[in-house]
Amino acid sequence: MRCYSDGEWRAELDGAVDAAEAEAMRRHRQACRRCQQRRDRLAANASLAEPLAAPEPAADSGDPAAALAAVLARAARPEPPAPRRAWLWIPAGAAAVLLLFALVPSARTWAANVLAMLRIRQVTVVSVNPPELSPASRRQVGALVREMIAQQVTVTIHPGAPRIAASSRQARQWAGFAVRLPLGVAAPARIAVRGQSAFQMTLDRARLNAILAAVGRPDLRLPANANGALVAVNIPPSVVAAYGACGAHPRPVAGCTLLREVPSPTISVPPSLDLNALAQIGLQAAGMSAGEAAAFCRTVNWRSTLVIPIPEAESTYSEIPIDGVHGIVVRFAPHGRQPRSYALSWVRDGVIYSIRGQGGAAQGLALANALP
Amino acid sequence: MSSKATPAAWSASTAAPGWAPGEFEALFTAHYPRLAARLRLLAGERAEDVAQEAFVRLFRHPPPRREQIAAWLHRVAGRAAIDLLRRQQRQDKYERAAAREAPAAVGPDAEQAALAAERRTRARACLARLPRRQAQLLWLRYAGGSYQEIAHSLGVRVNSVGAMLARAEAAFARAYPRTPAPPGASVRQGKSMTGGNGGSNALL
Incomplete structure (x- = not known):
C-alpha cells in the first residue's frame, strides 16, 4: 500500500488530480490512518489561508481604456537609468x-x-x-x-x-x-x-x-x-x-x-x-x-x-x-x-x-x- | 531597439518598438483586468497601479516568447505587490488598511463582513511575513490560479506545485499566531474565529 506525499494530498485537496487517482487516494486514506491525518493537517493549514481568497470589497475597477492610455503615457516617459551593475x-x-x-x-x-x-x-x-x-x-x-x-x-x-x-x-x-x-x-x-x-x-x-x-x-x-x-x-x-x-x-x-x-x-x-x-x-x-x-x-x-x-x-x-x-x-x-x-x-x-x-x-x- | 525619438505617448494602434500594431492593446485587454483583480489581494487600492507598472515594463521590454506573457506578468506584478505589502506592513499601515476594509458593524451581516475583512487583513499581514516566493505562491493560488498557471508563473513543474503549496501553507500556519490581529478584532475573535479547523493554532 503506497502512502501519498504531502504534495499529492495537497493537490488532491485542490482537485488537481485526475478522477481515477482521486478515487484511489480516497480509498487509501480510508485504510491508512496516517495519510488521513496528514490530509487533515494539510486541510487545516489551508483553511487558515482561505481568507486570502475572500473577495475584496467592491472597488472602482476603473476604465480599461483609461488604464491603457495611462500605461502608454508612462511608457513614453524616459526610462529611469538601470542601476549601475556595480559588483x-x-x-x-x-x-x-x-x-x-x-x-x-x-x-x-x-x-x-x-x-x-x-x-x-x-x-x-x-x-x-x-x-x-x-x-x-x-x-x-x-x-x-x-x-x-x-x-x-x-x-x-x-x-x-x-x-x-x-x-x-x-x-x-x-x-x-x-x-x-x-x-x-x-x-x-x-x-x-x-x-x-x-x-x-x-x-x-x-x-x-x-x-x-x-x-x-x-x-x-x-x-x-x-x-x-x-x-x-x-x-x-x-x-x-x-x-x-x-x-x-x-x-x-x-x-x-x-x-x-x-x-x-x-x-x-x-x-x-x-x-x-x-x-x-x-x-x-x-x-x-x-x-x-x-x-x-x-x-x-x-x-x-x-x-x-x-x-x-x-x-x-x-x-x-x-x-x-x-x-x-x-x-x-x-x-x-x-x-x-x-x-x-x-x-x-x-x-x-x-x-x-x-x-x-x-x-x-x-x-x-x-x-x- | 529603435533610435527614433520617443513620442509624447505611444499609440496602441501604431507599431512601437518590439510590438506589431494593436498587439500590445490586445494583450492588455486580455490580461489586465484579471491581473488587476488578483492583485487587490496583495496591493489593495494600489492594485491597478501595480498592474499598470507591470505592463509598462512589458511594453518597454517585450519578451521574445509571447506565450509566456501571462506568467511573466503575474511573476513581475506579484513580486512588486508583495514587496509593496511588506513595505506597508513595516510602515504600520496595517491599522489604516483594517480601518478602510472593516465596515461599521451594524447588524449581523455587517458583523460578518467586518470579521471577514479582519481575517483577510490578518491573512495578508501574515503573507507579508513569508519568504517572497512562498507569498507569491499563496497569492497565485488564492487569487484563483490553476496549478498550471502557478507553475508557469513561478517557473516550476506542475507536479511540484502541491508540495510547494503544502510547505507554504505550513509556513503560513506557523506565522499566523505571531501575526497581530487588526485593532478591534479581539472582541469579535472570541465569538467566531475558530470556524472549522481554523483558528490560530499552528498546525504543521
Whole structure:
C-alpha cells in the first residue's frame, strides 16, 4: 500500500488530480490512518489561508481604456537609468558555492574544498542530512556538475603547479602573506605554495535546476534573476605544510598532518543576486527543511562567515578555542576503508587556517597552538 | 531597439518598438483586468497601479516568447505587490488598511463582513511575513490560479506545485499566531474565529 506525499494530498485537496487517482487516494486514506491525518493537517493549514481568497470589497475597477492610455503615457516617459551593475564585493558570499558543495557526496571533500576557497572572518558548521542517492543518481549528478563546470566556469587565473618552498621565509615571499608555521616542532616535511587562482561562473538556472532535480528536489528552483548572474572568485596564493610521514603527495593519512593557510578569497556577485535565497536552496538540497534552512540563514552573515556543511550521519563538530580565536573541530567517523579523521578550521587576521589528519585531533591541536 | 525619438505617448494602434500594431492593446485587454483583480489581494487600492507598472515594463521590454506573457506578468506584478505589502506592513499601515476594509458593524451581516475583512487583513499581514516566493505562491493560488498557471508563473513543474503549496501553507500556519490581529478584532475573535479547523493554532 503506497502512502501519498504531502504534495499529492495537497493537490488532491485542490482537485488537481485526475478522477481515477482521486478515487484511489480516497480509498487509501480510508485504510491508512496516517495519510488521513496528514490530509487533515494539510486541510487545516489551508483553511487558515482561505481568507486570502475572500473577495475584496467592491472597488472602482476603473476604465480599461483609461488604464491603457495611462500605461502608454508612462511608457513614453524616459526610462529611469538601470542601476549601475556595480559588483558587490562580498567577503564570504557562500551561497552559490554552498549550493554546489551541498551536492558533493563526500563530507571530507566538502570541507577541504570549502576551506580552500572561501573568504571569511569566522567559521561555522551546519549539520545536514543529504539525500541518499543511488549509484546511478550519483553518477548522473556528477555528470551534470562536471558538464556545468565545463560549460559555465571559466578559469581566468591558473594557479599553476604548486612550488615547493625551501623554507618558511621563501614560502612567505612566494605566497605574499605572513605565513605562520608552528614553532618548537619538527620542521615540515614539505611546504607547498599554490599560486593565485581565479575563475568566473555564470549561473545557468536550467542546469542548476536539473542538478536539484537529479538529487531528488525538483521542487527547489533557483530564482529567475539568478540566471546569467556572473560570480567571480579570486583565491589568493595558499600554503600547505605537511608534517610527519607524508610522502611525495601529502594527504591526511596515518602519520601525516596537513596545515593549510590561505588569505580569504573574494567572491563578487551582482547586487541583485539573493545569496540568502540561494543558500536556503542549497541547504534544503542538502537535506534541511525549508524552515530549518530559513532559520539557519537568519543567523549567518554571509558576508563574513564560512559555512561548512557536515553530514550529520558521518561526523560531529564542536567549537573550540584555538590559536587565540574560536574555531571548529569536525570529527569524521570511520567510513568504508577510511579511518576516523578530523579537520580543524579557524580564521585569524583574515587568513583561513585548516589542519587535517587521521585519528584524534590532539596532534592537530598541538600544531595549531604552536603557531607564533 | 529603435533610435527614433520617443513620442509624447505611444499609440496602441501604431507599431512601437518590439510590438506589431494593436498587439500590445490586445494583450492588455486580455490580461489586465484579471491581473488587476488578483492583485487587490496583495496591493489593495494600489492594485491597478501595480498592474499598470507591470505592463509598462512589458511594453518597454517585450519578451521574445509571447506565450509566456501571462506568467511573466503575474511573476513581475506579484513580486512588486508583495514587496509593496511588506513595505506597508513595516510602515504600520496595517491599522489604516483594517480601518478602510472593516465596515461599521451594524447588524449581523455587517458583523460578518467586518470579521471577514479582519481575517483577510490578518491573512495578508501574515503573507507579508513569508519568504517572497512562498507569498507569491499563496497569492497565485488564492487569487484563483490553476496549478498550471502557478507553475508557469513561478517557473516550476506542475507536479511540484502541491508540495510547494503544502510547505507554504505550513509556513503560513506557523506565522499566523505571531501575526497581530487588526485593532478591534479581539472582541469579535472570541465569538467566531475558530470556524472549522481554523483558528490560530499552528498546525504543521
